[in-house]
Amino acid sequence: xxxxxxxxxxxxxxxxxxxxxxxxxxxxxxxxxxxxxxxxxxxxxxxxxxxxxxxxxxxxxxxxxxxxxxxxxxxxxxxxxxxxxxxxxxxxxxxxxxxxxxxxxxxxxxxxxxxxxxxxxxxxxxxxxxxxxxxxxxxxxxxxxxxxxxxxxxxxxxxxxxxxxxxxxxxxxxxxxxxxxxxxxxxxxxxxxxxxxxxxxxxxxxxxxxxxxxxxxxxxxxxxxxxxxxxxxxxxxxxxxxxxxxxxxxxxxxxxxxxxxxxxxxxxxxxxxxxxxxxxxxxxxxxxxxxxxxxxxxxxxxxxxxxxxxxxxxxxxxxxxxxxxxxxxxxxxx
Numbered sequence: 001x002x003x004x005x006x007x008x009x010x011x012x013x014x015x016x017x018x019x020x021x022x023x024x025x026x027x028x029x030x031x032x033x034x035x036x037x038x039x040x041x042x043x044x045x046x047x048x049x050x051x052x053x054x055x056x057x058x059x060x061x062x063x064x065x066x067x068x069x070x071x072x073x074x075x076x077x078x079x080x081x082x083x084x085x086x087x088x089x090x091x092x093x094x095x096x097x098x099x100x101x102x103x104x105x106x107x108x109x110x111x112x113x114x115x116x117x118x119x120x121x122x123x124x125x126x127x128x129x130x131x132x133x134x135x136x137x138x139x140x141x142x143x144x145x146x147x148x149x150x151x152x153x154x155x156x157x158x159x160x161x162x163x164x165x166x167x168x169x170x171x172x173x174x175x176x177x178x179x180x181x182x183x184x185x186x187x188x189x190x191x192x193x194x195x196x197x198x199x200x201x202x203x204x205x206x207x208x209x210x211x212x213x214x215x216x217x218x219x220x221x222x223x224x225x226x227x228x229x230x231x232x233x234x235x236x237x238x239x240x241x242x243x244x245x246x247x248x249x250x251x252x253x254x255x256x257x258x259x260x261x262x263x264x265x266x267x268x269x270x271x272x273x274x275x276x277x278x279x280x281x282x283x284x285x286x287x288x289x290x291x292x293x294x295x296x297x298x299x300x301x302x303x304x305x306x307x308x309x310x311x312x313x314x315x316x317x318x319x320x321x322x323x324x325x326x327x328x329x330x331x332x333x334x
Contacts, residue, residue, distance in 0.1 A: 004071045004096070005305025006055075008089030009081025009109045010136075011035075011042045013054045014301035015062040017071070018309045023119065024302050028061035030054045037175045041165070048084035055092050062301070071102060075308020078106035079324035080136075086323045094319050105308045106322035110329050112303035113265040114143055116292040119306045124290060129259045131250055134266035135161030135176070140205050140253050141329060143263075146310060149329045152257075153205025153249055160242060160268045163209040167238050170220045171231050181235045182271050188236030193219060195241040200248050205256075207249060212241055243277050250278070254285050262289045270297040 002025075007014040016027035032050050036042045076093035079086060090106075097104040114130050130141045138160045140153035158166070161178055168177020173184070195215050198208035216238055223230055250262060264278055269291050278289050296302060 001309060002066075002070055002072050003105075003305045003309040004074045005107075005301040005303075005308055006074065006076040006089045006093050007109070007112075007299055007301040007304050008051045008055070008085050008092075009077045009079075010085060010299055011047050011050075012299040013051050013058050014299065014304075015055070015059045016301035016305045017062060017066060018119075018302065018305035020309055024305070026062045026064050026066055027300070027302050028058045029300060030058050033176065040169065040175045042082070044082045044084055047082060048088055051085055051088040055088065059092075068096075068100065071096075071100060073103040073105060073308065074100075075105040075107050075304050075311070077109045077112070077304055078322040079108060079327035081109055081325065083323065083325045086325070087321070090321060090323050098319065104319065105311055107304050107307050107311075108327055108329065108332055109299070109304075110137060110327075111149070111332065112307050114141060114149065114263070114329075115307050115310070116265055116296045116300075116303040117263050117290045119296070119302065120293060121290055124261060124263070127257075127259060128261035128263055129250065129253050129257060130263040130265055131246065131269075132266045133160040133246070133264070133268035135159060135165065135178075135268075137266065138207060138209075138268075139329075140249060142253075142257055142259070147332050149332065151328070151330055152253060153207065155207045155209055156199075157208055157210040158213060160209060160246070161266070163213050163242065164268070166213050167216050167235075170217055171226070171234065178268060178271065181239060182273060184232045184235035185239045185273065186232075186236075188232030188234070190236040190240035192233035193237035195219075195237050197241050197245045197248070200245050205249050205253055207245060209242070209245075212238070212245075239271075239273060243274050246274065247277055247281065251281065251285065254281075254287060260287050262287055264289065264291050265297070267298045270294050 001020040011032040014029040138155040142150040165177040173180040198211040
């Protein structure tokens with residue numbers, strides 16, 4: 001069974017092929033990062049136009065020597081995401097489905113992130129805890145079984161990736177800010193600034209990042225000469241504060257659920273410092289921590305194709321639009 005995956009939820013145009021016997025046998029991705037960097041963030045209209053321009057080339061690159069006629073079904077991201085961008089991917093998927101007369105499967109983008117490490121680590125068994133941290137979402141999910149997900153904690157304001165981007169902007173760093181903060185932090189002292197860890201001692205698993213971001217803002221405003229040495233210390237202290245908050249929440253989640261496996265997924269999971277700090281929990285809590293490969297932390301079609309392959313025996317979508325800009329995980333069919 002070969003599943004073609006299509007991902008266009010934001011600023012990556014991606015296509016991948018998942019073979020139920022051989023795994024990922026083809027994948028391609030076109031990033032619009034440089035185009036949007038000029039504006040300091042994703043411009044929805046530009047994103048949609050670029051998906052239109054690139055999606056055929058990306059498909060051809062992903063197929064390689066494989067024939068399009070060998071595809072058995074098509075899975076595509078139908079939400080959540082930018083509405084216009086999602087519609088481009090859906091329309092393309094519908095056209096291919098009709099031309100090839102094969103099933104069409106709408107996939108929740110967040111579900112793709114939850115399941116992405118299972119492509120590489122077949123030993124992972126549900127139930128497990130997933131910390132999903134990206135530019136648009138930050139949540140702790142109890143993955144009970146396929147299609148049965150319980151959000152047990154989430155950010156009450158900024159997503160973690162969003163906070164990284166905003167702090168990077170305060171430090172005059174390019175967009176997207178996460179990788180630049182991480183790089184600067186390598187040179188800095190994480191104890192230079194005592195930034196707050198909002199809600200770290202709350203009696204639930206929810207998080208907050210806006211107060212931390214505001215604290216960085218006030219700190220920057222008080223500094224007359226924001227030179228490189230001060231920037232690296234601010235970056236390191238901010239990154240440490242975020243990591244402390246995430247580690248504390250996941251530690252509590254493990255204690256409350258008694259799960260033995262934790263997945264860290266989403267774009268922020270590419271941060272090597274955060275990865276290293278979570279790895280320390282393995283010995284402390286007697287758990288196993290998994291991350292996707294770096295190329296699967298961000299938006300990609302491989303995770304969409306993979307989740308689609310798990311749904312081949314279930315009901316398929318039809319050619320009416322299934323796109324949803326907002327699609328909470330706990331609204332998926334169980």
